[in-house]
Amino acid sequence: MSTNSPAPKPVHPLARKLRFARILNVVLGAVTAFLLVVVIAQSVPGAEQAATADTAQTPAADASGSGSGGGSEIATRDPDDPLAIGDVDAPVVLVEWADFRCPYCAVVTNQTLPTIFEEYVEKGLVRYEFRDVAFFGEESIDAAVAARAAGEQGRFPEYLEAVFAAAPEKGHPDMPREKLIGFAATAGVPDLAKFEQDLDRADLRDAVLASTDTAQKLGVTSVPFFVAGDQAIAGAQPIENFRALLDEQLAAAGE
Structure with a gap:
């Protein structure tokens, strides 16, 4: 009778980095708190015993409150980020890297994100932060620039939906200028x-290239790719996998 256990699920290198960073943050927090206690104990007569007794609780409380569930190493929580959706103070941040010409990114956007938004984002539990990458050529850059331009007019979610709703089931769709403008009209961008004009802005193009470079340096080599807390998953995963990921991070955040 076989007693072989199932093979462990492979862990992406970025997830390992996130876990190591979290452990390092906890250790550094504990050391900092201990040194602070020592300084207080040395400067206040009779304080040493009481301060030392509190040391075991203080670092642990700080680490669990500030580091768990939010993906602080990756998420920015920038309140002015036009590519983010949801409460900036949500317990968990889900970061996605995607290319607007990626068919699997379209699958996730069309079939999975609406459920995530309904069950988590709209309830203030999760914040969604989008990271554009251009893995499939110049037209990927053009499409990402267009999405950023729409975002500056407050219509990024609608533009994201419009682009991926028109995506073919297979292959990388063409993204000529007239199509990008058509998506803007569909998305309700107020000033077409x-x-x-913004489609020709060098700063938006540079931002897309910088985002792509950062993703590659993090080890994101395929899309769609997601990070929440210290966990990373790749591909057009079923909604059950996202629920498991987000629920785990919410539990880690004390929710």
Whole structure:
């Protein structure tokens, strides 16, 4: 009778980095708190015993409150981020890297993200932060620039939906300028003339290239790719996998 246990699920290198960073943050927090206690004990007569007794609780409380569930090493929680959706103070941040010409990114956006938004984002439990990458050529850059331009007019979620709703089941769709403008009209971008001018902005193009470079340095070599807390998953995963990921991180955050 076989007693072989199932093979462990492979862990992406980025997840290992996140876990190591969390452990390091906890250790550094504990050391800092201990040194602070020592300074207080030395400067206040009779304080040493009481301060030392509190040391075991203080670092642990700080580490669990500030580091768990939020993906602090990756998430920015920038309140002015036009590519983010949801409460900036949500307990958990789900970060996605995607290319607008990626068919699997379209699958996730069309079939999975609406459920995540309904069950987690709209309830203030999860914040969604989008990271654009251009893995499939110049037109991927153009599409990401267009999404950023739409985001500056407050229509990023609608533009994201419009682009991926029109995606084919297979292959990398063409993204000519006229199509990008058409998506803006579908998304309800209020100033289409400004949007069209913004398609030629060098700063938006540079931002896309910088985002792509950062992703590659983190080890994100395929899309869609997601991080929440110290966990990373790749591909168009079923909604059950996302629920398991987010529920685990919410529990780690004390929710």
